Amino acid sequence: LAIQKTNLLIHSIREKDQEGLKEIIDYINRPPEMDLTYSTGDVRVKTPHTFLISTKAGPLQVGIPADTVKDSMQAGVDIPQVYILPSDLFTFGTDETFAEVEFPIYFNFFV
Numbered sequence: 001l002a003i004q005k006t007n008l009l010i011h012s013i014r015e016k017d018q019e020g021l022k023e024i025i026d027y028i029n030r031p032p033e034m035d036l037t038y039s040t041g042d043v044r045v046k047t048p049h050t051f052l053i054s055t056k057a058g059p060l061q062v063g064i065p066a067d068t069v070k071d072s073m074q075a076g077v078d079i080p081q082v083y084i085l086p087s088d089l090f091t092f093g094t095d096e097t098f099a100e101v102e103f104p105i106y107f108n109f110f111v
Contacts, residue, residue, distance in 0.1 A: 047071070049091065049098055052080070062086055063098040069107045081108050 005027060012020030042054035050063035061068070061080040072079045089099040 049086070049088075049096070052077075055082075057082070060084065064100050064104055065096065065098055066100045068100065069103050079107065080104070 005024065008020050009024045011017065012024060044052045044054075046052050046061065046063075046068075047065055050061065050065055050068070053060045053062065059078050059080040060082045062084045063086050064083050069079055083101070083104055085101075086098050090097040
């Protein structure tokens, strides 16, 4: 949909198509629609400071602790292909890191 609207905008500007521009302006000013969200609203704690979010594209994980791929495989759950690094990459005191990106990248390379 985004590509379709972007193409319409570019075409309307090039061709000076007032109706196309009006359609884009109406689309931008429309009230938000619930079906535009990609999240199903299901957020689960995987480990302390690590969360799984169910989306239409599959699971998304916030935080990447060590052994996260192995933990997912042992639990029999889908292994996320999308990871988000949190603003705090590790905890002081416990020295736990949430930015162990090597194995998820390596694993997803072969998926």
